[in-house]
Amino acid sequence: MKKNLIALATAALMVTGAQARTLVINTDDQNPAPKEAFTYAVDTFKAKYPDINVEWNNFDREGYKTRIRNFLTADAPDVATWYPGNRMAPFVDAGLFTDISDLWAAEGLDKEMSSVEATMTRDGKQWMVPYSYYQWGIYYRKDLFDKVGVDVPETWDQLLAASAKLKSNGITPFTIGSKFKWTTGGWFDYLNLRQNGYEFHMDLTAGKVKYTDPRVQATFDRWDELVSNGYFIENHATYNWQEGMAPMVQGDAAMYLIGNFAVAPFKEAGLTEDQLGFFQFPEITPGVPMAEDAPADAFFIPSGAKNVADAKLFIAHIASPEVQTEMNKILGQLPPSSQAQVGDDKFLKAGFDMLSGAYALAQFYDRDAPAAMAKAGMDGFQEYMVKPERREQILKNLDRVVDRVYK
């Protein structure tokens, strides 16, 4: 009997001993490519630190958005994925993230990842380390452009001229699916960034400027030049972003302002490398430096993490140039580390060149603006795209939301 007890006690000791080096990782994407990229990161980490017992849970993206609130407060993992910018703000403010500024300094990330440092920062400290980001821009049907005889536009006037020519040839210039409203956020971001510049856009999303401001009105004037001429497909509010690709695949529409994640579905839908092209959103106000939308995905350490030491090892592993290179080759996206290699793909190369020359990087409307503002804003943008005559009323309503959200 006594012997058994001792055996039990030793066993318990061994279990707790082993637990000291258990690392729990939660990730949020079950799509094939992201899953493979996470698998790569976890497997190489295990190979590097064989005495750490890694427990990896991969959740689906939508479910994760609710689940993160539960696991951060109740049973926190050691490392988890989330979005930086304003999307991490409520958690940081509630004290649920661990400050990893020391890791940023120790790994030299402030130099290697300087382009995304601002978004990972809140209250002067760094809270997340990105593993991937991607460009936004206009994806277009090269063959349709050639058939109609238009060139890739570099200025707003050229874009309008190209659109007019496409339209007169029976091709709708732009497709979009706005059932889930974030696609309209991309349009607002780019029009505002090109019309008024990065600083103004940041002031607006930080609540320092009203939506009825004449400068925002000017942004909407540009939007009007597309909407009121019928340059967007009809009924776009019925389609989600994937369904919005159909008119372009079928040759009824020529362009789509979207993120690089659309390339894989475009190709799966049957478009070849020769048919599909990419160009930077054209210049609107001459002299305004070109800033781009480039949302990043990142890892963080919850404040409830039990194994912070090994969690930092894992994040350092994720930040290393080799892992960044390989993960993003699998993802078909761009590595945030300047020391990493960009995958051999024309869209990635184009995106990388564009972002390297970018004046500044915005995260995307729903990450730059607080959640309540982003929601009201994107509702308004969608309504505007369907009912442009209601613009004044929509902007006034957004001002009311501004007063509430930023007080």
Add this chain to the structure above:
Amino acid sequence: MMLTTQQKRALTPWLFMAPGIVMFLVYVIWPIGQSLRLSFYQWDGLSPPTFIGWENYIELWYDPTFVVALKNNVIWLVLYMLAVPFGLFVALFLNQTVTGIRLVKSLFFFPFVISQVVVGLVFAWFYDPNNGLLNIVIGWFGMDPVSILADEDLVTYGIIAAGLWPQTAYCMILYLTGLNSVSPDVVEAGKIDGARGWSMLWHVVLPQLRPATFIAVVVTVIGALRSFDLIAIMTQGGPYQQSQVLAYYMYENALSEYGYRMGYGSAIATVLFLIMMVYIAGFLYKMYRDEQRS
């Protein structure tokens, strides 16, 4: 201590009801109180809640989406009621003894058995402006395609039409069981007195179906007020919040991706609760009156 027989008699019903009362208090009354309390706070579900008094309700008053949701709830309540007469007529039609009628009955009941999510998806495809059956059919009559789910004036009606399909089946089943208990003697007597057709239905059959009608109306009112699944699947309240109803707007504010305004969501829930209370109170009053009578 010994209880007298009288005391025992007084105590027994409470003892039998105790488990139910405890459950009701813990899972219904307590959460209602909590949510009422929360509606006076601002809370993101993470940081400590701040008391803000009536501010959530004041904001509701000026919130254009709330007005749309309230208006849509009224449209839902009125049009959803169509399920009751529809269900009655389908039940009358099916209440006959023909070979294979059981199979037909179960086919009519089928939409109520399948999930609301499936109903929503089926109707979303049906309405699709490019490939949907609806637009193909109206195309035969030379009409232009309509995109019901993207049109702010049509979207709510489109969703209600989808909701009526399963709800009619539900009312039909209620009436079918009701029709079983219609007394043949009374119908016979009515025939002798010369009642037929509509007057037979109105004066002889319908009065006997009153209990079924009552239940059908109650479940339909509740179904209309808590309409949620179809909106979540078909439009998420869109285009630009025009198909919003209170139940979904509450969810969107409290629990969706850009939400986590628990206080504001609770304020919407409170308004919805008060509206439901009107019906529930009426329902309880009627039950009480019926019991007094019998």
